[in-house]
Amino acid sequence: MTGGDVPFCEIYDRFHRQVYAYCRRRARRDVVEDVFAETFLIAWRKMEEIPPGDQTLPWLYGVAYRVLTHQWRSAFRHQRLTEKLSLLGVTPVDLPEDMMIAGHEQRQLLTALSALRPTDQEILRLTAWEELSQAEIASTLGITVGAVRQRLYAARKKLATEYNRLERRRTDFPAAQKGGAW
Amino acid sequence: MITEEQAMRLLVEANPVPDMSTLDPSGDLLTTHLADPNKRSSEMTQLKSRQTDNPPGPRRRRLIWVAAAVLAIVVAGVVLTQTGDEAPVADTPSPVETATAFIEAYRGSFDVDEAFSYLGVAPVAAGLDTSGAADHHLLARFREATGTKLVDLQCEETNFASESTVVSCTYMTHDFFSDEMGLGPYGPTVDEFTVADGKIVSVAEGVGDVVDFSDPGGFSKQILEPFAAWMGENHPQDLDVMYDPYPNGWNITEESIPLWGQRLREYVADQAGPLGVFESARGLIVFRDGSQLKAVDPDDPSSVNTIDLPREIVATELMVAGWSADGSKLALTDEDRGLYVVDRTGSAVQVAPDLGGCCAFVTHAWLSPDGTKGLDATNNEIVIFDLDGGAVTQRVELDQQLRWWPVWAPDGAQVAFQGEGEALGIVDLVTGTSRELIGPGRFVGIRQIAWSPDGSQLLVVALHDPLPFDPDLNPLVNPRQGALYLVDIDDGETRQIAEGYYVTAAWSPDSTRIAAIDYHPDGRDLVVMNADGTGLRVLAEKAGGLFTGVAWHPVPGP
Numbered sequence: 001m002t003g004g005d006v007p008f009c010e011i012y013d014r015f016h017r018q019v020y021a022y023c024r025r026r027a028r029r030d031v032v033e034d035v036f037a038e039t040f041l042i043a044w045r046k047m048e049e050i051p052p053g054d055q056t057l058p059w060l061y062g063v064a065y066r067v068l069t070h071q072w073r074s075a076f077r078h079q080r081l082t083e084k085l086s087l088l089g090v091t092p093v094d095l096p097e098d099m100m101i102a103g104h105e106q107r108q109l110l111t112a113l114s115a116l117r118p119t120d121q122e123i124l125r126l127t128a129w130e131e132l133s134q135a136e137i138a139s140t141l142g143i144t145v146g147a148v149r150q151r152l153y154a155a156r157k158k159l160a161t162e163y164n165r166l167e168r169r170r171t172d173f174p175a176a177q178k179g180g181a182w
Numbered sequence: 183m184i185t186e187e188q189a190m191r192l193l194v195e196a197n198p199v200p201d202m203s204t205l206d207p208s209g210d211l212l213t214t215h216l217a218d219p220n221k222r223s224s225e226m227t228q229l230k231s232r233q234t235d236n237p238p239g240p241r242r243r244r245l246i247w248v249a250a251a252v253l254a255i256v257v258a259g260v261v262l263t264q265t266g267d268e269a270p271v272a273d274t275p276s277p278v279e280t281a282t283a284f285i286e287a288y289r290g291s292f293d294v295d296e297a298f299s300y301l302g303v304a305p306v307a308a309g310l311d312t313s314g315a316a317d318h319h320l321l322a323r324f325r326e327a328t329g330t331k332l333v334d335l336q337c338e339e340t341n342f343a344s345e346s347t348v349v350s351c352t353y354m355t356h357d358f359f360s361d362e363m364g365l366g367p368y369g370p371t372v373d374e375f376t377v378a379d380g381k382i383v384s385v386a387e388g389v390g391d392v393v394d395f396s397d398p399g400g401f402s403k404q405i406l407e408p409f410a411a412w413m414g415e416n417h418p419q420d421l422d423v424m425y426d427p428y429p430n431g432w433n434i435t436e437e438s439i440p441l442w443g444q445r446l447r448e449y450v451a452d453q454a455g456p457l458g459v460f461e462s463a464r465g466l467i468v469f470r471d472g473s474q475l476k477a478v479d480p481d482d483p484s485s486v487n488t489i490d491l492p493r494e495i496v497a498t499e500l501m502v503a504g505w506s507a508d509g510s511k512l513a514l515t516d517e518d519r520g521l522y523v524v525d526r527t528g529s530a531v532q533v534a535p536d537l538g539g540c541c542a543f544v545t546h547a548w549l550s551p552d553g554t555k556g557l558d559a560t561n562n563e564i565v566i567f568d569l570d571g572g573a574v575t576q577r578v579e580l581d582q583q584l585r586w587w588p589v590w591a592p593d594g595a596q597v598a599f600q601g602e603g604e605a606l607g608i609v610d611l612v613t614g615t616s617r618e619l620i621g622p623g624r625f626v627g628i629r630q631i632a633w634s635p636d637g638s639q640l641l642v643v644a645l646h647d648p649l650p651f652d653p654d655l656n657p658l659v660n661p662r663q664g665a666l667y668l669v670d671i672d673d674g675e676t677r678q679i680a681e682g683y684y685v686t687a688a689w690s691p692d693s694t695r696i697a698a699i700d701y702h703p704d705g706r707d708l709v710v711m712n713a714d715g716t717g718l719r720v721l722a723e724k725a726g727g728l729f730t731g732v733a734w735h736p737v738p739g740p
Contacts, residue, residue: 018202021202025198128190
């Protein structure tokens, strides 16, 4: 049985909240709805490819991830859309509304996160925010479980290293905290 | 200083949306989205109807309760995490996973830095050999340039001790583009790794590897020796750079690596035939499907040949945009990366780095029929540039704004363009004069124009309904019904030949048939039809990847 045997509305009902949350965590609010809608549009068009059961949500996350990172662009809208997509960074440091409510440590952590390779960032986010298992992350990103384990192991180390590096820099150059020239 | 566990806990706390209960509880976001006329499309409307035709019933209410319960558990989990419980800790990779990751990086993706991150000691101390190259990075670049591909990698523990584990990895490789010549893979090669505390501390490369230079089915007899002989015959001036000594010693240097890649590409192309890597595309309809070009026989859709895209453009969104008249050069277009040409050796060259935005889903014929020039455009100017070096060779100023990119005529002496009001015009490049072929207002939403190879007609891919100024032509999210039209080059007489959700089309070399891609609401089809629109047949359905450009190879098959 594949997802194609389950009515689309049931898949939507069951997972739209998680997928919307996934999009909100990664995209600016003014484009979240576009990404969300395109994700389910693709899901609808690929109904017969949707895996059943526990694999459905990771599959939807995978679609949303690709929508976020491989936006198709139309011709006439190029300039406007490019500007729009430039706001679509997968790094959450680009989310000002969230930055404002987050504390210093969280902001610095997100900055450190943005220094990692995009796939490693996503592995960490899927672990911490979507709370996916390594097998589910592998399914989402289309890589092996072994690769996820290996990369998660290395990415956690690098995240801490990068955070500590930023912290040292902040301490060494206090003027940088104020945004002043030095 | 924070630990990995503390960093992960901070990441959990930095979740921008920790509580999903604040999100659109009615689940009507899609409906709201669709209410925006700028985002509405026929397909989305159908999607909406699928959603809203399923009003909340007992099952949905039950799901909401279940979702609420799950949410409560998630929130409780977050609270527990924030109150001091450890975030989930990743398992240390197994020795087999570590060794596998090393080989995949070192010999597969040629990412030496990633590979070395799996080492617990310096590369030299681990026993890694650079095989005569100055360093590992150089060796990796040589392997990449000479078409090394890792296949059938398998690792297993062969000896386990309390302090360390020995992992044996067996793999085959394609070398010198052997896969593209239908040869290889070669091997097996067996590498042994000693892994301690999650890190590789020792590498024994090529353990048990036996190279038989006399084996007629081996790498030496099949490629190494013939290539060296070909080099001696065709490029003797390069031998000193590439070999040390010729013919068995390889010189791996900054200077020699690109030359190795270039000469091997030429050798592979020569082995294939006059059209090189495009031999398998002769007379066929070519489109991109993921990392490959596919060439389908219009008369036998079950016959499909594949051509690997050059490595440098595999990860791009380039789509096919036409051939040179001799079939030796393939034009590709990407709105971000500009214009590329893949030649008969399979090498890709970028010829125009900045288009200023355009062309997604439109495969306008920007490559001149003789394969030496490209078409570019500004607001009111047609620009012709030399592919070799990019120098502008001609500018033709128009008395109106260009709406879309111009296309070459098959004689190379004329260009068709779209002007204001979607009028169609023809420019004579010899005289620099232009004439109107179709006046403003006849067409709405033109996606593409394509000149027939016999020079007598323009094929127009257009929509039925007017588009707003800021249309979303992305058919993936906004398929629109339209039609294919033929316009007579001499008198502008226009007739519709087919209806559908067409986004791009290409002529057969003899101008008797048309291939087109149809993004209808139920899927994506590559179709072929007679030039009068009759005899439509589907050649491929729902192909993956960039199923957005199509080009018919101009040289007939054998």
